[in-house]
Amino acid sequence: MSEIAHYYAGSRQAGTSGRSQPVFNPATGSSEKTVALASTQEVDTVVAAALEAWPAWSKTPALRRARVLDRFKTILWERADQLAEAISAEHGKTHDDALGEVTRGLEVVEFATSAPSFMKGEFSENVGTGVDSHMIRQSLGVVAGITPFNFPAMVPMWMFPVALACGNCFILKPSERDPSASLLMAEWLTEAGLPEGVFSVVQGDKEAVDALLHHPDIKAISFVGSTPIAQYIHQTGTANGKRVQALGGAKNHMVIMPDADLDMAAGALMGAAFGSAGERCMAISVAVPVTDAVADALIEKLVPQIEALKIGPASDRASDMGPLVTEQHMNKVRGYIDAGEAEGAKIVVDGRTFKQDMQGYENGYFVGGTLIDDVTPDMSIWKEEIFGPVLSVVRRNNYKEAVDLIHSHEYANGVAVFTRDGDVARNFSNEIEVGMVGVNVPIPVPMAFHSFGGWKASIFGDHHMHGMEGVRFYTRIKTTTTRWPSGMRTQSEFVMPTLG
Ligand code: NAD
Numbered sequence: 001m002s003e004i005a006h007y008y009a010g011s012r013q014a015g016t017s018g019r020s021q022p023v024f025n026p027a028t029g030s031s032e033k034t035v036a037l038a039s040t041q042e043v044d045t046v047v048a049a050a051l052e053a054w055p056a057w058s059k060t061p062a063l064r065r066a067r068v069l070d071r072f073k074t075i076l077w078e079r080a081d082q083l084a085e086a087i088s089a090e091h092g093k094t095h096d097d098a099l100g101e102v103t104r105g106l107e108v109v110e111f112a113t114s115a116p117s118f119m120k121g122e123f124s125e126n127v128g129t130g131v132d133s134h135m136i137r138q139s140l141g142v143v144a145g146i147t148p149f150n151f152p153a154m155v156p157m158w159m160f161p162v163a164l165a166c167g168n169c170f171i172l173k174p175s176e177r178d179p180s181a182s183l184l185m186a187e188w189l190t191e192a193g194l195p196e197g198v199f200s201v202v203q204g205d206k207e208a209v210d211a212l213l214h215h216p217d218i219k220a221i222s223f224v225g226s227t228p229i230a231q232y233i234h235q236t237g238t239a240n241g242k243r244v245q246a247l248g249g250a251k252n253h254m255v256i257m258p259d260a261d262l263d264m265a266a267g268a269l270m271g272a273a274f275g276s277a278g279e280r281c282m283a284i285s286v287a288v289p290v291t292d293a294v295a296d297a298l299i300e301k302l303v304p305q306i307e308a309l310k311i312g313p314a315s316d317r318a319s320d321m322g323p324l325v326t327e328q329h330m331n332k333v334r335g336y337i338d339a340g341e342a343e344g345a346k347i348v349v350d351g352r353t354f355k356q357d358m359q360g361y362e363n364g365y366f367v368g369g370t371l372i373d374d375v376t377p378d379m380s381i382w383k384e385e386i387f388g389p390v391l392s393v394v395r396r397n398n399y400k401e402a403v404d405l406i407h408s409h410e411y412a413n414g415v416a417v418f419t420r421d422g423d424v425a426r427n428f429s430n431e432i433e434v435g436m437v438g439v440n441v442p443i444p445v446p447m448a449f450h451s452f453g454g455w456k457a458s459i460f461g462d463h464h465m466h467g468m469e470g471v472r473f474y475t476r477i478k479t480t481t482t483r484w485p486s487g488m489r490t491q492s493e494f495v496m497p498t499l500g
Helices: 040-059 062-078 080-091 095-112 154-165 180-191 206-214 227-239 262-278 292-307 327-342 399-407 422-431 467-473
Strands: 002-004 006-008 011-013 020-025 030-036 122-128 131-139 142-146 169-173 199-201 218-224 243-247 252-256 284-289 346-349 370-373 390-393 414-418 436-439 475-483
Touching: 006 040, 006 180, 011 180, 020 080, 040 131, 040 142, 040 169, 040 199, 040 206, 062 080, 062 095, 062 154, 062 180, 080 095, 080 180, 095 154, 142 154, 142 206, 154 169, 154 180, 154 218, 154 467, 169 206, 180 199, 206 218, 206 227, 218 227, 227 243, 252 262, 252 399, 262 284, 262 292, 262 390, 262 414, 284 292, 284 399, 292 346, 292 370, 292 390, 327 346, 327 370, 327 390, 399 422, 414 422, 422 436, 467 475
Parallel strands: 002 030, 142 169, 142 218, 169 199, 218 243, 252 284, 252 414, 284 390, 370 390, 414 436
Antiparallel strands: 006 011, 006 199, 020 030, 122 131, 131 475, 346 370
16 A cells, blocks of 8 residues: 655655555545645644745746746646546546646646736836835745645645745645645646745645644645635634635526526536536536426426436546545435435436446446435525535526525525526626626636635635735735935924825
8 A cells, every 4th residue: 555645855755643544546436545644743844844945936036936837837738647647546537527627727827927927016106206116026935725625736726836926935735535636746846947845745634734724934824625624724824823715615506597598508507517526616506497497498408418427437538427536425415315305305316326337436436417306495405515416406486586595595606697688697797796607607717817716605815816816815015115315305304204
């Protein structure tokens, strides 16, 4: 059994805590690897090395920092398949889906290569007679990222390319369920010329996270994961004086208006609900057809497509959808379908009956695509995040009822409306209280040069991720006011200085 290591001092480092846990292949249900779980002392060692590397890295010209990231980007393009395979082997998602994740992460690296541009400050000439003023952006120091299992490459890349481009040193604490992708990225950064100590990986669980949250030399924490942990990270991190952005869970609705193109809406729902087995924070888990007639027609289109889903391992490139990440998570998702049934919803397509009969994969954590109709807002399957291939249908009679339903949910990550009516589309995107909105786009994940983040219980903290929001999060501004000798006044001033 091999052990997945940490990464610091420019190479993989075996764990010394004596603690580890198994990492499973979700498609087979077997485990051939363990992951090291860092102790507080190991975290201290990594933070100390990062702190030592920071002065030189922060003073490296932004253009040169960007060139390192540019070389990293080229390596990522060339080895995207290798990274995708590492992701699929521990996460379970299909190869093409993993490649898509790598590409979306790579786009943030592309954005980060424009560091000389976004690190530019501001200058005002003659703010007073003979006085100029300028603002610069400076890095924070050592920052950390704590990431979830569902995007082991993309979510870290929402964070570290921007953090590094801004001149910070970055410590990644990946999910212990699929930790291998982090090591490949660390090695490729070193190969691209990133100096030792500037990017490190500590594998681990709560002990490592708590060590980062309490460490006085960590200046900022970026977190993506479930809402209870996001809240904990935000509270603990800010109580320890750190800047924190903590993105949490989601329950994303898609409103289907009577004038929508129903074939387009059904096709979009298939990918958005069942892609990556529903383990996406931007997955659509609730369809909200407006009127019963739309609901009936939509369900009629969805059922045969759900029944035709090809569910299998990533090694079968024809698979549409893979297994769930762990046995425990599979049982949780099945439990939600049981709960929906018990609460009176109608199970139209039942993924619990799916059996994987491909040889070697009989013990994988597979659940079939599931469609549940007549879901109501008092049911746990509407209130809670299921994070599996389960699409609920909540029928509404009109647009206002649909909007009220969405507004009554605690989460507000993503949302979509399918309509051909420009007024409805415009009103919806203006008034809906959700962070990311799609109009005839089911998964409106913003591009790297915009910023990603939800509202309400889907985020704690003020800054979204990547784009200029990422730059603002990973930098602090400094403003210098300069009086040139020729403009100097000679007398002392004891009143509040004014310049004009
Ligand atoms: P999780 O909250 O269980 O874990 C996230 C990270 O927190 C991991 O690195 C884990 O090791 C750490 N962690 C877990 N329990 C902890 C504890 N008690 N104390 C300290 N650290 C702890 O989330 P997950 O199951 O890996 O990921 C799925 C969740 O992430 C879903 O809720 C999903 O919606 C959310 N997610 C949100 C976004 C977003 O952008 N809003 C994106 C991706 C995933």
